[in-house]
Amino acid sequence: MDVAGKRIGWREAAGWLAEIVGPDMPYLRLAMVYGLAISLLSLATPISVQLLINSVANTALPAPLWTLAGLLLLLLLFVAGLSALRFWIMALFERRFFARVVAEITQRAVHAQNPFFADQNRGDLFNRYFDLVVVQKAIPSLVIGGFTILLQSAVGLVITSFYHPFFLAFNALLILLVLAIWLLWSRGSIRSAVALSHAKHDAARWLESVGGSNGFYKSSRHLDFAMDRSEAVTATYIDRHRRYFRYSFAQTVAFLLLYAFASAALLALGGNLILRGELSIGQLVAAELILSGVFYGISQLGWYLDTLYDLVASAEELSLVFAIPQEQAVAAAGQAPADGAVRLEGVAIEDARLDFAVAAGEQLVTLADGGAERLLAMVLKRHSVPERGLVTVGGTDLATFDMYLLRSEIMVLDRPTIVEVTIREYLALGAAGAMSGGMLDALNAVGLRERIARLPHGLDTQLA
Structure with missing residues (x-):
């Protein structure tokens, strides 16, 4: 599927995510509330270090030290409890999301306007089921890791901005640079991630066709065709991957460079403020502890954005299944024809x-x-x-x-539709509650009883 001519950006991405993940947002909101509390409490360590340095410098008594350590332990234990609860909530989300999407796909397949997807060569739509697993893993990673980094960074930048006007200007410049890096490469990353996902499914579709007709390719001419087609879909995938990597790698390198320059600039300029007497040692140490965490989070943004782009691409793939045209709702429930005219x-x-x-x-x-x-x-x-x-x-x-x-x-005998069940289960679909004797009588009436009897598993033979 070609996406070159389609406009794909954050508005379209938000629409796909709202359609696929939106019904399960209560789980994510609760996990984000836990994340907010964890981010606020994570400041306990640097603030405790600042208080400890000031206390030791002014009093040199052990009592404040032990009191501060005890309070820090209680806060960190509370953080650990909230982190465990957040992890548990994400596990519930994964189970709920899986069950809901599988049910949605089943409903949309059953109620589709065209019951024979193979007639329109769209049976590969259901390969999008495997994108469900990508969403399952990407959402917890972003909520637990990415969202926490953003929250802790926001809180840390606000706290340090009150230390000195220099920190306020420094933090404002840092935020602008992060936004510039993100905006510069995000649209291209989303578009190329969607194209890469489509190339992946095109390759899977081709391999399925080879597996379904492998006997056709058992000749030198047909084998050459199969290998040439595989080379073509592989080349397409590699080209799409190269385009996507060009965007994501540039963005990741930009965040890593920002991490390096910001860390060095903070140390040099913060030390200069101490030499001028405008900042205490405790404030600098606390600022270093807080902002070093912020800088490290910035260095990890490339990886989390890569996960986000995978999530958007998988949501777009699942939206194709959700967009299957559906039958109109029944007009009169329970009504049946008076006769067969x-x-x-x-x-x-x-x-x-x-x-x-x-x-x-x-x-x-x-x-x-x-x-x-x-x-x-x-x-x-x-x-x-x-x-x-x-x-x-x-x-x-x-x-x-x-x-x-x-x-x-009404039975319309037009073409056989065999589902993957046993012979016994298939016959039971035509007559609920039928016993084995009745099934054998029906098979005998159409001349299949002896044929079924020769099968190793008899009525329990799997149809395909």
Whole structure:
């Protein structure tokens, strides 16, 4: 899928994330509240060090030392408890998210307008399920790691800005540089991450087709074609990966350079303030402890943004499944046809015109152009909606029925649809509560009993 012509930025990314992760936001909000408390309490260590230095310098007594150490221990134990709770909340989120998305995919597949995805060559849509795992792992990493870094950095910058006007200007410049680095490469990173994800799924789609028709490639000519196609999808993926890496690597290097220059500048300029008598040693040590954590967090932003771009790309892939066209809601729940009389009046669909009537119990043979039988079956099962015309069953408009009840009452023999279940389970779908004896009688009626008896697992043989 080509994304070169699409406009992809943070607005589109926010829309994908809201659609995929939005229903589970209460878990994330609670984890963020814990993160806010942890970030505030994380200042206990540098502030304690500042108080300790001032206390020892002024009193030289052990009592304040032990009191300060005890308070610090209690605060850090509280931080540990909040961190454990946040970890537990994220585990709950992963389980909830998995269950919800699997249910959503199942519902959208069952209620899709076209029941045969292979007819439109879209069976690969369900490979997007594996992007669910990426979201599962990326969200906790960003909430626990990335969000904590941002909070601790924000709190640390606010605290140190009150130490001296120099720190206020220094912190403001630091924030502007971080924003500039992020804005400079973020849009290109998102766009290239989405393109990379599409290249990954294109490769998976091709490999699935090879696995499904591997016998076709067991000749030198066909083998060469398979290898050439694999080379092509591999080259496309590598090209997309190279483009994405160009953005993400440049952004990561910029954050690392900012970390190095900011750390050196803080030490040099802070020491100069001490020499001029405008800053105490305790304040400088506390500022170094706080801002060194901020600088280290900045050096890690490249990795967390890389995780964020993967998250956005996976959310975009899952949104393709969520965008599968759905059937219209049933018009009259519980309503079924009065009889089996079928009438099509002026029905037009895909350049075909259907206009005939079949009485209940009537049997007839028709000759039609190729594909007409398929269109008729799709119309009768309401898998396709005619462009115009009227379809009635039992004298009632087909559109007014509960379509799921209608499909249970009316059988249209058009093509086999075999699901991955055992023979016993498949037969039970046609007659709930049927016993093995009844199943064997049905198989005997169609001449399959002896064939099934020769299978190693009999009725428990898996269909494919």
